[in-house]
Amino acid sequence: MLRLLTRFLGFLLLAVGFMALIVDGTRSIAGGGLMVTTLRRGASESFPGLYNGLEAGVAAKSAFLWDPVLTTLMLLPVSLALGGLGALLIIFSHKQEATNRYWRR
Template identity: 40%
Template sequence: MIRFFLRFTGFWLLAAGFVALIVDGTRSIAASSLLLMSAGDAWFAVSPGTLAALEAWARARSPALWDSGITSVLSVPAFLLLLVLGIVLMTLGRVRERSRFEAG
């Protein structure tokens, strides 16, 4: 059941990553220059309240955590972050192939 959930979530993250890549590509073609939306900008566009809540929580725990750790992750292009997270979840949820030489 957990493997299914990991694969299901990974699949949707991969799909969202490809959609973000298409959107960035379309915007870049229209502007005749490379335009990439960062993960932080995408998160702010979707749900600014949760991003503000994360910032408040992280600053309360450790200001260095927000300033150096989380902001560097949020500055990555959204499509890249989504694709990497999707691949990691798909890999964690993969069904292991049984070897024909394996006993049992």
Template identity: 40%
Template structure:
């Protein structure tokens, strides 16, 4: 059951990464320059209050964690971040290969 949830989440994240890649590609074609939308910009446009709340909580725990870990991750292109997390979820939820010598 847990594997199914990881695979389900992984496929949705990969679909989101593909949509973000198409949006960035469309914007790049329209601007005749390479345009990437960062995860922070997308998060801020969807819900600025939660981004500020998350930033305040992480900085309260450790200011170094925000500047060294979270901020660089949020500055990655959205399609890359979603794809990376999606691949990790799919790897966690993968069904192990059956051995040809295993009794069924």
């Protein structure tokens, strides 16, 4: 059951990442140049209160964590971040095969 839920969430994140890639592509074609939506811009435009609260909370706990680590992660494109996370969830949801069976020798 957990494997099914993980695979479903992976496919959902992969689909959302692909949709973000299509949106960035059409925006780039319409604008005449490369335009990429970063995680910071996407989160601050979609959920402004939640993003500002998260930024303030993490910065209050540890300035070291927010400044170098999370700011570099927040510069990733939305399509790459969500698509990569979805692909990892799909890969991790596969069942492991037994390697030491007698007919595979």
